[in-house]
Amino acid sequence: MSAVIHEDHHHDGPPAGFKRWLYSTNHKDIGTMYLIFALVMLFIGGGMAMIIRAELFMPGIQIVNPDLYNNLLTDHALIMIFGMVMPAAAGMANWMIPMMIGAPDMALPRMNNMSFWLLPAAAILLLSSLLVQFIPGTGVPINTGWTLYPPLSVQTGMGMDLLIFSVHLLGISSIMASINIVTTILNMRAPGMPFMKMPLFVWAWLFTGLLLIIVMPVLAGGVTMLLFDRHFGTSFFDAAGGGDPVLFQHLFWFFGHPEVYVLLLPSIGVLGLVIPTFSRKPLFGYKPLVFFMGFLFALGLVVWAHHQYTIGMSLGATTYFMIGTILISIPIGLMLFNFIFTMWRGSLTFETPMLFGIAIILMFAFAGVTGVMLAVVPADLQYHDSYFVVAHFHYALIPGAVFGLYAGVFYWLPKWTGHMYNEKQGKIFFWWTTLSFNLTFFPQHFSGLAGMPRRIVDYNIQYIEFNQISSIGGFLFGLSHLLFLYIIIKTVKGGEKAADKPWEGAQIGTPGLEWTLPSPPPFHSFTTPPQIK
Amino acid sequence: MNQNPQHTSKQQNAKTVRLMFLIVIGMFGFGFAMVPLYDLLCSVTGLNGSTTGRIQDETALTSRVDYNRIVTVEFDATNNADLPWEFRPTIKKVDVHPGEIKEVTYFVKNNANHAIIAQAIPGITPWQATNHFNKTECFCFKQQKLEPGEGKEMALRFVIDPTLPKEYRTITLSYTFMDTDRSKLKQNGDMPELHTFVISKTPNNNI
Numbered sequence: 001m002s003a004v005i006h007e008d009h010h011h012d013g014p015p016a017g018f019k020r021w022l023y024s025t026n027h028k029d030i031g032t033m034y035l036i037f038a039l040v041m042l043f044i045g046g047g048m049a050m051i052i053r054a055e056l057f058m059p060g061i062q063i064v065n066p067d068l069y070n071n072l073l074t075d076h077a078l079i080m081i082f083g084m085v086m087p088a089a090a091g092m093a094n095w096m097i098p099m100m101i102g103a104p105d106m107a108l109p110r111m112n113n114m115s116f117w118l119l120p121a122a123a124i125l126l127l128s129s130l131l132v133q134f135i136p137g138t139g140v141p142i143n144t145g146w147t148l149y150p151p152l153s154v155q156t157g158m159g160m161d162l163l164i165f166s167v168h169l170l171g172i173s174s175i176m177a178s179i180n181i182v183t184t185i186l187n188m189r190a191p192g193m194p195f196m197k198m199p200l201f202v203w204a205w206l207f208t209g210l211l212l213i214i215v216m217p218v219l220a221g222g223v224t225m226l227l228f229d230r231h232f233g234t235s236f237f238d239a240a241g242g243g244d245p246v247l248f249q250h251l252f253w254f255f256g257h258p259e260v261y262v263l264l265l266p267s268i269g270v271l272g273l274v275i276p277t278f279s280r281k282p283l284f285g286y287k288p289l290v291f292f293m294g295f296l297f298a299l300g301l302v303v304w305a306h307h308q309y310t311i312g313m314s315l316g317a318t319t320y321f322m323i324g325t326i327l328i329s330i331p332i333g334l335m336l337f338n339f340i341f342t343m344w345r346g347s348l349t350f351e352t353p354m355l356f357g358i359a360i361i362l363m364f365a366f367a368g369v370t371g372v373m374l375a376v377v378p379a380d381l382q383y384h385d386s387y388f389v390v391a392h393f394h395y396a397l398i399p400g401a402v403f404g405l406y407a408g409v410f411y412w413l414p415k416w417t418g419h420m421y422n423e424k425q426g427k428i429f430f431w432w433t434t435l436s437f438n439l440t441f442f443p444q445h446f447s448g449l450a451g452m453p454r455r456i457v458d459y460n461i462q463y464i465e466f467n468q469i470s471s472i473g474g475f476l477f478g479l480s481h482l483l484f485l486y487i488i489i490k491t492v493k494g495g496e497k498a499a500d501k502p503w504e505g506a507q508i509g510t511p512g513l514e515w516t517l518p519s520p521p522p523f524h525s526f527t528t529p530p531q532i533k
Numbered sequence: 534m535n536q537n538p539q540h541t542s543k544q545q546n547a548k549t550v551r552l553m554f555l556i557v558i559g560m561f562g563f564g565f566a567m568v569p570l571y572d573l574l575c576s577v578t579g580l581n582g583s584t585t586g587r588i589q590d591e592t593a594l595t596s597r598v599d600y601n602r603i604v605t606v607e608f609d610a611t612n613n614a615d616l617p618w619e620f621r622p623t624i625k626k627v628d629v630h631p632g633e634i635k636e637v638t639y640f641v642k643n644n645a646n647h648a649i650i651a652q653a654i655p656g657i658t659p660w661q662a663t664n665h666f667n668k669t670e671c672f673c674f675k676q677q678k679l680e681p682g683e684g685k686e687m688a689l690r691f692v693i694d695p696t697l698p699k700e701y702r703t704i705t706l707s708y709t710f711m712d713t714d715r716s717k718l719k720q721n722g723d724m725p726e727l728h729t730f731v732i733s734k735t736p737n738n739n740i
């Protein structure tokens with residue numbers, strides 16, 4: 001192995017100056033850019049959440065007007081999903097997948113560059129769609145929520161056009177990134193890295209990439225029709241011209257439901273590395289776990305209308321979607337059991353990534369429970385569009401996606417930077433963020449069950465206490481991320497030197513090849529395929 | 534897994550990428566194919582409750598009246614997006630026998646000071662009754678034009694198909710009049726109260 005690494009030093013280092021980044025085709029540099037972009041978006045989207053929580057601290061209208069409130073709500077969701085979670089997961093894929101499978105780089109390095117650089121352009125369009133309302137004559141702000149349902153989305157002002165173009169760019173970017181990742185995984189594995197020896201993270205991204213390739217184009221088609229309805233006199237979604245607004249809902253959720261697995265799966269992949277590492281035991285049931293992910297992938301494509309129970313579907317269709325949705329909780333539950341059995345009788349230590357791992361299992365299981373409640377049609381008719389749904393998906397997405405990424409950040413920071421992060425600060429961050437997350441979102445189950453509707457700037461005074469707890473929790477949650485930023489910056493800048501194998505447990509089971517490289521790895525790695533013993 | 538990845542991977546990659554792009558293009562097309570497919574599904578099943586259900590008078594006359602059953606038909610009228618029309622059924626509901634031809638009227642008046650052309654869109658609840666609710670005459674069959682201040686009564690003649698399953702005893706027929714000039718909906722007008730960050734308390738509802 002070491003012979004291979006020595007050879008790497010003959011290669012050129014990175015080019016100097018801005019060209020290193022602008023023209024980069026290096027998977028590590030592009031991965032870094034993705035991660036930095038995601039971090040910036042985390043703070044922008046988080047800032048919007050802070051305004052939302054401040055507004056909801058009291059009933060009535062204090063800070064933002066209703067349309068601006070709904071626009072912030074819409075952009076908060078879109079930024080967190082498309083700007084934060086997906087780029088962060090793509091950044092980790094860029095960094096880790098070639099190193100894990102022993103490839104010199106991604107399969108299509110130039111396309112890789114383009115998929116990244118479309119993102120800042122999309123972000124600028126997205127933010128201008130928010131700001132354009134302050135220019136007179138541009139019409140109503142985007143007050144639809146991230147689902148962009150017509151007829152409202154056909155009637156809003158110019159911001160919607162900018163947003164539609166932004167969604168196009170985001171879609172193209174993630175389709176290209178997915179094609180690249182899938183191609184890399186299928187074709188670039190080193191000899192001796194068969195499918196069934198790939199680290200779980202690689203498997204998770206294979207499914208994620210395929211999902212994106214299948215559903216992203218449908219969203220792109222849907223918003224394109226929206227654009228046509230707005231400007232070219234078509235009536236795809238306009239009943240006056242023979243269209244049907246419900247059609248958009250189907251197109252949106254055909255994308256939207258698989259999208260939640262796009263957000264979830266990379267983090268499940270990270271869990272599949274973190275839990276065995278700190279349990280010092282191979283992953284329990286590696287093959288079944290891969291199978292469950294495949295099952296989730298397939299079933300996830302055909303249950304979308306559980307978001308639309310209230311539109312008046314036939315009994316047959318409703319029953320089908322209900323049973324399908326309940327079935328989904330089976331592979332999800334089994335995955336969690338795999339992780340629990342991996343920990344069973346392991347010699348556990350509780351470094352920051354592991355703390356996140358365990359917290360994810362607990363809190364994400366809770367989202368699974370509320371998910372099954374929502375899947376049941378008669379119950380959902382009450383819960384739909386209430387804060388109960390908000391609580392459900394924040395429990396699913398923050399532990400299920402975001403905390404998984406945080407676990408990944410702490411797990412791989414030593415490899416990326418060559419420095420150990422400060423374990424004590426990491427643990428403070430973990431407890432701070434986990435407790436404040438629960439403080440924020442747990443009460444929303446109650447306000448939702450009591451009937452508080454989502455996406456409305458004002459609320460009845462009966463919900464005051466729940467909302468004040470939520471807001472205080474929200475501010476603490478937001479604040480905890482300053483510590484996160486501090487830890488990251490400090491670790492990048494310096495700190496204790498990290499070993500090549502900072503986690504001794506990472507060698508167990510189906511390890512990737514990244515641990516055979518030094519920390520930080522050389523600019524070019526595995527230029528000749530490694531030999532796997 | 535090929536044994537010499539550095540050698541063949543370029544061609545192999547090109548092949549994989551081509552396949553992926555085909556999927557992307559196919560799925561983009563699939564999205565658009567949903568439009569006619571969805572329409573077809575709805576008109577076959579009546580799923581969205583909005584087929585016009587138009588039949589000829591002769592066809593209506595041939596169906597046998599089932600005097601043993603009574604179905605209550607309720608009428609409902611809505612204006613879409615602040616259409617300045619007065620629009621209401623002249624009676625709230627009628628009881629009919631399946632197979633019996635019934636005529637009712639709706640009243641409509643244009644309160645705006647300009648002529649407006651609008652289209653009525655029907656909806657039937659429960660939607661399962663849609664394909665059993667047949668009309669021989671309806672103001673929804675064509676667009677209606679009203680001069681400023683003009684008012685009129687419009688006819689609706691319908692017959693409920695005796696094949697309507699027994700469990701449906703009440704059917705609600707709902708019409709929504711929609712302005713055919715859609716440009717007014719896309720308000721690109723100015724919204725002065727938005728230009729400060731700390732904002733007035735009146736929600737903007739000139740939609």
Ligand code: HEM
Nearest residue numbers: 260264306307325329368371372374375384385393396400
């Ligand atoms: C046990 C598995 C799950 C079940 C049975 C389930 C079920 C549901 C149902 C029925 C709804 C619609 C609620 C309504 O609008 O009335 C919903 C909403 C949602 N779920 Fe789940 N869910 C599950 C897991 C997940 C996961 C894993 C994620 C993401 C990682 C997720 C994210 C969401 C989101 C984002 C929404 C709300 C979308 C919106 O309306 O804006 N769910 N879920």
Ligand SMILES: [Cu+2]
Nearest residue numbers: 257304306307
């Ligand atoms: Cu869903």
